[in-house]
Amino acid sequence: MKKNDIRRFIRLNTFSRLTLPIILLSQSILPATALNKNHIKPDETVNCEILIVGGGLAGVASAYESLLAGRTVCLTEITDWVGGQITSQGTSALDEGEKQRSLNYFPRGYQILRSGIERLYGQLNPGNCWVSHSCFIPKDAQQILFQELQWAARQGNGQLKWFPSTVVKELEISADGDQINGVMAIQHTPKPGQPPINSFPLSKIYQDAYRYEDSPQLSKKVIHFVPKTPLRKGPADWYVIEATETGEVIALADVPYRLGLDPRSALNPSSPTDTSNPYCTQGFTYTFAMEQTKTPVFQEEPPFYAKYKAYYGYDPNPSKANFDYVFTYRRIWNPTPGKLMQFGGVKFTEPMPGDISMQNWEWGNDYRPGTSLDNLIYSRQQLQETGQLKSGNWMGGLRQETLRKGEEHALGYYYWLVEGTTDSQLGDGVKKPYPNHILLKGLDSPMGTLHGLSKYPYIREARRIIGRFSGDYPDGFAINELDISAKDYFNIHYRDAIPMSMYYDVWRQVTRLEIFTKGVQPISQMQYTRRTSATPFADGVGITQYSMDFHPCMANSPPEAPGNREREDVRWGYAPTYPAQIPLRAMIPQKIDNLLVAGKTIATSHIAAAAFRVQSFEWAVGAAAGTTADFALKKGIFPYQLVEDNSEHSSDLLELRQKLENNGNPTHFPEYELGRK
Structure with missing residues (x-):
């Protein structure tokens, strides 16, 4: 890894837990112009070389690499924090694969983040949590990440134009439909005399944020993002990088994508259904932080608690039915370690007054809708039915009522933790009250909100593009279950649950041998070597x-x-995975040539997406997107040309991969580690 980059960054930046200034970098303002279709006059026209929509970890990583390359970068984010999962979504515990962590094999910017956490606290795990090697305060991570971006801008002589509290509203597509020529966005701020941003849960302002008009609560600024001109070096003047949490640009551009469950196939044999189901996505979670106190605290029962309490429980496994076990699972602050304890085979230190726990629990604040009546992320059909795909009608593509219920559900879970005596999984008599706690609220709280919930829900699954067609991928490219899974497919479930012809096809994929031929009785699969690495x-x-x-x-x-x-059998997809690569073709959508996709919206199946959603992955794919956009601008080519069949740009692809490697962004694991889980 590029250790000199890490040392240089740390030397130039000192972190304080109290405050770090956030500076809005200068914006290039052009005369206002009218948008042809709707005659919306922007308040500002801002030029960029690379526009990144979404300030989560993938967006931050894209910006980081683009700034180091000297680019003018516009970065928008619906909340007022960068960092996504580990900041505005509150899941400030780094989920890392054991093999990857043991090798310490991460992108350079992610390494700097980890080093920044360690320098700030004097240790990598100030929460002394046991789910991860690093649990920390979300608002601190936001400060570290923003300084990392500022450092990259200085180091690379790039320019960062940061647009917090900003949503995308419209795309201007070229006449031939191949490029995004401009993007209309809306930035909101509280009107004078109104409460500050983060006073209310997201559902209270969500639809308001997507309306052009001012409201009683919010003032709006309409921003027109356009390419920085004149470039004219190649086929594209700029690149747009989709890094939102749910794939908003994908939906707006109306490129082919999938959502929810995929049909069972030889490439995804663990799917629980023979047909697609866009409504059953993984649950989303509003996280919160709670602090242990020395004495009991009065806990007021929420008026909606009775509606949700039948859901809450420790876990179907009795070995997880322990309050201290749950509290320390994602403890993010532990100033005074207590005595060593053990429960369910897990060792942790006893919770102490002053400890802060971030809650992200499956039978707690996970909210898991799965039908067309309550799904969070609207399908394409639902977007059409609600009119959101018509010009100027985009409203974010989420169901506001489900956001609201997810917020209530999370607050109800806090009350259950401290006062509840029921358990949906293990029955009565298991759960006891633990009133010595408070829900941390306030703009200076770990979540940075007056209500105590995360600014945005933790999203585990989103719209996923279908990559471009090729000879090897006639249905469009995607990373599938069998590309990464280390599961034993001799399991009786597969022999009994899927058609025999499909089972044989699974084994063609697993062994990578054409062992079955038409009209010939297949011999035992056990005679063939099983796959021992990812594709x-x-x-x-x-x-x-x-x-x-x-x-x-x-x-x-x-x-x-x-x-x-x-939903039955969804968990059949669970499996350890082999160390895997992120292919460039998974980031390239159909139809639009100057759009790159980063984050959890790349081309994967529902099952593979379950592994392609954690923090280090988001950073890696974001770093790849930022580097590829810069590379394409310099070379005057489109990214799809690097991966198309019989491409004349194969040497350019090698050059891009070498550039990533030279910059400390690995493109593959060491060869001797590829077959290790």
Whole structure:
């Protein structure tokens, strides 16, 4: 890794837990112009070489590499924090694959983040949590990340134009439909005399944020993003990078994508359905932080608690039915370590007054809708039915009512933790009250909100593009279950649950041998060598490793209904994975040539996406997107030309991969580690 980059960054930046200034870098303002279709006059026209929509970890990584390359970068974010998962979504515990962590094999910017956490606290795990090697305060991570971006701008002589509290509203597509020529966005701020941003949960302002007009609460600024001109070196004047949490630009551009469950196939044999289901996505979570106190605190029962309490429980496994076990699981602050304890085979230190825990618990604040009546992310059909795909009608593509119920559900879970005596999984007599706690609220609280919930829900699954067609991928490219899974497919479930012809096809994929031929009785699969590594990709531009882990949707609506259950067999996809590559073709959508996709919206199946959603993955794919956009601008080519069949740009692809490697962004694991789980 580029250790000199890490040392240089740390030397030039000193971190304080109290405050770090956030500076809005200068904006290039051009005369206002009218948008042809709707005659909306922007308040500002801002030019960029690279526009990144979404300030989560993938967006930050894209910006970081683009700034180091000297680019003018515009970065928008619906909240007022960069960092996504580990900041505005509150899941400030780094989920890392054991093999990748043991090798310390991460992108350079992610390494700097980890070093920044360690320098700030004097240790990598100030929460002394046991789910991860690093749990920390979300608002501190936001400060570290923003300084990392500022440092990259100085170091690379780039320019960062940061647009917090900003949403994308419209795309201007070229006449031939191949490029995004401009983007209209809306930035909101509180009107004078109104409460500050983050006073209310997201659902209270969500639809308001997507309206051009001012409201009683919010003032709006309409911003027109356009290419920085004149470039004229190649076919594209700029690049747009989709890094939103749910794939907003994908939906707006109306490029082909998938959502929810995929049909069972030889490439995804663990799918629980023979047909697609866009409504059953993984659960989302509003996280919160709670602090242990020396004495009991009065806990006021929320008026909606009775509606949700039938859902809450420790876990179906009794070995997880322990408050201290749950509290320390994602403890993010532990100033005074207590005595060593053990429960369910896990060792942790006893919670002490002053300890802060971030809650992200499956049978707690996970909200898991799975039907067309309550799904969070609207399908394409639902977007059409609600008119959101018509010009100027985009409203974010999420169901506001489900956001609201997810917020109530999370606040109800806090009350259950401290006062509840029921348990949906293990029955009565297991759960006891623990009133010595407070929900941390306030603009200076770990979540940075007056209500105590995260600014945005933690999103585990989003719209996923379908990559371009090729000879090897006639249905469009995607990373599938069999590309990364280390599962034993001799399991009796597969022999009994899927058609025999499909089972044989699974083994063709697993062994990579054509062992079955038409009209010939297949011999025992046991005679063939099983696959021992992930699928290698010649266009690998990043690395990742994490188990395919699921938080399934609930079978019925509403998800909190008494007696409701998870969608059956979704968890069959769970498996450890081999160290894997992120192929460039997974980031290239159909139709639009100057759009790159980063984050959890790349081309994967539902099952593979369960492994392609953690923090180090997001950084790796974001770094690849930023580097590729810069490379394409310099070379005067489109990214798809690097991966198309019989490409004349194969040498350019090698050059891009070498550039990533030279910059400390690995494109593959060491060869001797590829077959290790």
